[in-house]
Amino acid sequence: MSADHVSRRSFLARACGGSLAAACGTLGLPAVLAALPVTEIEGRAAGQERSYPIPAADGVSIDRTEAIIIVRYRNEAFALGLTCPHENAAVKWIALESRFQCSRHDSRYTPQGAYISGRSTRNLDRFAIRRDGTSLLVNLDKVIQADRDPAGWAAARITL
Numbered sequence: 001m002s003a004d005h006v007s008r009r010s011f012l013a014r015a016c017g018g019s020l021a022a023a024c025g026t027l028g029l030p031a032v033l034a035a036l037p038v039t040e041i042e043g044r045a046a047g048q049e050r051s052y053p054i055p056a057a058d059g060v061s062i063d064r065t066e067a068i069i070i071v072r073y074r075n076e077a078f079a080l081g082l083t084c085p086h087e088n089a090a091v092k093w094i095a096l097e098s099r100f101q102c103s104r105h106d107s108r109y110t111p112q113g114a115y116i117s118g119r120s121t122r123n124l125d126r127f128a129i130r131r132d133g134t135s136l137l138v139n140l141d142k143v144i145q146a147d148r149d150p151a152g153w154a155a156a157r158i159t160l
Contacts, residue, residue: 040064049137054160060093060111068127068138069093069100073111077158079138080113081125085145091124100124112157114146122147126156 039061043050055061055072062069067082069091080100084091089104099116100109107118115123128142136158146153 041070043068043138046137048141049139051132051135051137054131054134054136066138066140068140070136070138071111071113072160075160076112077129077131077136077160078112078156079127079129079136081127081143083125084120085122085125086118086120123153126153128152128156129158131158 039059041052041061041063042065043052043063045051050063050066050068052061052063052070054077055070058072058074060069060071062082064082069078069080069082071078071080082090084102084104084107086102086107087104089102091100091109092103093099094101098111100111100113101107102118102120105119107120108116109124110116113124113126115121123146126144126146128139128144130137130139144152144156
């Protein structure tokens, strides 16, 4: 087989990748948005809490109904608010850079919700979270802001 030979699989992968990049350009979307590995979930009601299955691997799951992001990252789990604290715009997961970004003014956050840069001046809000067997229970009435309750914000995590 010569160096000029291109396998069918390689050809199709390149062609599809090029088509996807062209489509993103045509639609005005950055290429990074084309491959977001975001899972949509819906929690089950459990009193004042919502119950979510513990993610099997590192990743981001979004419950749009309750505006909650469930994050599993480096053997920890967090329940974050879906909106940026600056002007309440939705945040999105940037998979290629393993971080969140505000959809309006591009403030950036770590997977744990810690503020990195941008117009926002504080971390993403966290919800109180606890483990119950194979589920994470998120208290929707207990929103924790890092600037008002630094110790509570730091403690709003589960070690897996």
